[in-house]
Amino acid sequence: MMSYSRRTRHRAIAGAVYIGALAGAAFFGGAPAATAQPPAPPPPAPPNCSPADWAGVRAGVAAATSVYLFTHPPVNDFFATLEGQSREEMQPQVQEYLDANPQVRAELEGIKQPAVDFLNRCR
Known part of the structure; x- marks a missing residue:
């Protein structure tokens, strides 16, 4: 052994x-x-807050803006004068124009309201 x-x-x-x-x-x-237990999944996004929903809202706002500008030639002409400028250059001119034209401001704000509502609801 x-x-x-x-x-x-x-x-x-x-x-x-x-x-x-x-x-x-x-x-x-x-x-x-x-x-x-596996980690809990993140809470679901609110209903109608998907990227597809956002694209649809943006498309609707863009279409409504197009119709508005075609049916309001002076407003369309003003925005056409801004072509080629940077956002920083446009901002004061747009502000001045909308201050001088409160009805146009209200109408454009109404057109973009669905986008504002979407962002407030979905963020």
Whole structure:
């Protein structure tokens, strides 16, 4: 029969204990993770707030704006003068025009109201 040294037996026992500890940790430590509930899904978006809904609202606002500008040539002419300018250059001119034409402002705000409502509801 083979005789093992005290040191070899000690290493074998220590190795077995180490392997057992790893197995126990994997079994017992992994058990809560395996039985834990998955994270809750994010709350659903409000109804009618999908990207498709937003595209539809924008399309409707664009179509209504087009009709308005075609049926109000002076307003269309004013906005045509802004072509090629940066937003920063346009802003004060648009503000001045709308301040001088409150009826146009109210009508254009009414046209874009569905987009404002969508953003307020869906953000």
